[in-house]
Amino acid sequence: MSKAKRSKQAADVNSCKIGFIGAGKMTQSIIHGLVQYGKVDPKRLHVAAPSPNNTDNLKQQHAGLKVTKRNLDIFGKFDCDVIFLAVNGNVIHNLYKLGGTRPAPLTTNFIPNMKHPFYVLSLISGYEIKALKDVLLNPEHPDKYQMEMHRIMINCAAAYGLGVCAVDVEPDSKKLAEVVRALLSSVAKLEYIPETQMDAACAVCGAGLAFSYYFINALSDGALKIGLSRASAVKFAAKTVNCATQTLLESGKHPNELKDEVCAPSGGAIYGLSILDKADVASGISGAVEAAHKRAISLAKDDNPQ
Ligand SMILES: NC(=O)c1ccc[n+]([C@@H]2O[C@H](COP(=O)([O-])OP(=O)(O)OC[C@H]3O[C@@H](n4cnc5c(N)ncnc54)[C@H](OP(=O)(O)O)[C@@H]3O)[C@@H](O)[C@H]2O)c1
Structure with missing residues (x-):
């Protein structure tokens, strides 16, 4: 026009x-x-x-x-x-x-x-x-x-x-x-x-997307180790994360509650989770979000960011 x-x-x-x-x-x-x-x-x-x-x-x-x-x-x-x-x-x-x-x-x-x-x-x-x-x-x-x-x-x-x-x-x-x-x-x-929380939202949704792919990849590496083909491993890992996302959003429950629903007494899931705890995975992930946020703010104030 x-x-x-x-x-x-x-x-x-x-x-x-x-x-x-x-x-x-x-x-x-x-x-x-x-x-x-x-x-x-x-x-x-x-x-x-x-x-x-x-x-x-x-x-x-x-x-x-x-x-x-x-x-x-x-x-x-x-x-x-x-x-x-x-x-x-x-x-x-x-x-x-x-x-x-x-x-x-x-x-x-x-x-x-x-x-x-x-x-x-x-x-x-x-x-x-x-x-x-x-x-x-x-x-x-x-x-x-x-x-x-x-x-x-x-x-x-x-x-x-x-x-x-x-x-x-x-x-x-x-x-x-x-x-x-x-x-x-x-x-x-x-x-x-709110505008004041936009940078925080950016760290969790923007960088968090990369962290989510990282997690899916790690999950599929585990599946590969125990014998699935790479293609099946990636597909099942991604679909499982999708199930977790959907159930979380649709039930409105806290992630810990849903996690407990999955874990049977003395079952495989709780044994696996204790490995994640030993490796400090939870603080690694929350630290990654914090680091992404800090980096975005410092880049915005830097004269010659690398
Ligand atoms: N809000 C969100 O969801 C979200 C998520 C991620 C990132 N971000 C933010 O979005 C912004 C862009 O991120 P990005 O990942 O797309 O960055 P990027 O890939 O580094 O791209 C930056 C672009 O800016 C251009 N540029 C540099 N100086 C310029 C100037 N004076 N005038 C016009 N253009 C100029 C560059 O030009 P050349 O092509 O010539 O190099 C390049 O195309 C950043 O502020 C980032 O923090 C926001």
Whole structure:
């Protein structure tokens, strides 16, 4: 749709233009999910990143997707309706360092006053909405924008249409625009979490996804040791974890209660669990979540993260 013809109303899920600032893992997962499961035409997707390292692949995988090196294009030239901020926190940290009394804009110049409502969804760990508004909106007239901004957490399972997504408002309420709700719901199940807990949610759902694959792999290694083929071992390990997830969510019981239901007196499960306890697996896993959280926050405040 040309700019001249654009309605001043909010775009809907079938026509909105979607922008991404940053082209890394999170952007790739969301784009894959939106195209495959949200049936979004790649022509509606626009991605800004400083190098072609990731955008070249994205262009190849999704014919019609547009890329730019200028973050400003996402708001100006491409005039997107829903914009995901998916850069690492150190990018924002550097803008605050560069700017002196006020931060430098993420978009070289502050974003233009767009003629229609638009929605900015930040995935950036370690930065609150207020700090992000300061690197986007013209400080001379920050209230003139028709912008709604949210912090979200979405994990990489979005690539398969199976993500978990936390939003800083009740997802079923009027506080979340229909277009945003519909887009996010096409790739993930939406949950509410306050903005102050978004980084914690990111550690448990984002990094926790990797920890879950690690656990499934370990479970399948055990099955391989006792004679299952690798394929059967992985399939049964994954299905078992899926059973645990479903029973937990559907029963509303505490995991320890369900664990007790599985353990017969003097049976195999309790003997196995005592091996896990001896190896301190529980504190290893909770420590991993803590470490992921700490790392994400420190990366957001680091000048040259490795
Ligand atoms: N909320 C969540 O659910 C969740 C989960 C995981 C991660 N995160 C957060 O999401 C953000 C992105 O994570 P990721 O794993 O996708 O990161 P990533 O894979 O490291 O990708 C970072 C992207 O940012 C681009 N970039 C660097 N400087 C930029 C700039 N000045 N302007 C525009 N783009 C720039 C990079 O460009 P090149 O392509 O040129 O290198 C790259 O494409 C991080 O803040 C991370 O903490 C959130």
